[in-house]
Amino acid sequence: MKLPKTFCALMLAATLGGCTSYQKSLYLQHEEVLNESTKGQLYDFRIMPKDELTITVSTTDPEASAPFYRKIGQSKDGGNNSSIGMDGAKLLSYLVDNNGYIDFPVLGMVKVMGLSNRECEALLREKLQPYLKEVPNVTVRTANYKFSVLGEVNRPGTYTTDAEKVTVFEALAQAGDMTLFSIRDDVQLLREDSTGIRKVYHIDLTQANVAQSPYFYLQQNDVIYVKPTQAKVRTNTFNSNASMWITILSVITSVTSLVLALTR
Incomplete structure (x- = not known):
């Protein structure tokens, strides 16, 4: 039995279209x-304006490093104490301003935009060294x-x-x-x-x-x-239109039934 040329062409197009769709679905x-x-x-992640940084500074002497981190002065038992150490404090993040600076305790404005977290740690460590008797341990993390x-x-x-x-x-x-x-x-x-x-x-x-x-x-x-495929958009459009027409037909049917009932 010889198949019509039109049917063969349609089958070939469908086959090629299926292969194309399959290839486009692969990563x-x-x-x-x-x-x-x-x-x-x-x-390397780079610090940008509006980033929020959590920065901790620690040394063998907690009292020496205490001035170099922002904290809410609340002790573990709920009382306020501005001289508490790191263990009893809730750290506050540093917001990088639009010019790329953070306002760091004692040091003042420090530009950190464009630095990786490791580079920011090294910069702060260098700037803090003159204020301490030892090289501090500085940790920088992005909070947001x-x-x-x-x-x-x-x-x-x-x-x-x-x-x-x-x-x-x-x-x-x-x-x-x-x-x-x-x-x-x-x-x-x-x-x-x-x-x-x-x-x-x-x-x-x-x-x-x-x-x-x-x-x-x-x-x-x-x-x-x-983005969605055209098939998904067509499906959503069809479903939306079908729902609308079903509602309209339902209303028409109800009205027609009511009219027929009144004319009997």
Whole structure:
């Protein structure tokens, strides 16, 4: 039996379309690109304006280091005591201002914008050295690192983390991964730089070389938007229209039944 040419063409188009959709749903294709790369770079989180930093300074003599951290002077038993040590205090975070400075006790205004946490620790350690008899132990942590994931993911929302680096895949994992109706080769990333300029960047998660992209690691307050496929939009539109027409038909049927009942 010889099949019509039109039927064969339709079957071929459907097969090719299915293959294309399958390829577009896969992450990290062509991983050989990464194997051939000889350039490696470890990511470091950089401090930006509006970051909140938790900074602790400690020495073998707690009284000597006490002036160099911000605290709420409340003891463990609830009483106020401005001379308590680190164990009885609640630390306050340092807000980085729009010019990249923090107001540090005794030292005054210190510029930290653009530094990694390790570099900030080294800078503060150097500035504190003249005030102490020993090299202090300084720890810097980011207290408000958050990002948002919107669109075709299973759990859209804003997420916070204690980690100093988060990849776009880790962010999507937090949001329950993309749905089957998501566009993976054009994920949008909204980012604001240290000068307040906002830009949208496009990321292709189907290609392995995304791991070499400058947008692979997220920054503070990044927003990831996953666009829906046309099929999802059509489905939602159809469901919405179908619901509307069912409601209209139901009303018409009820009115018609009422009219017929009154005319009998």
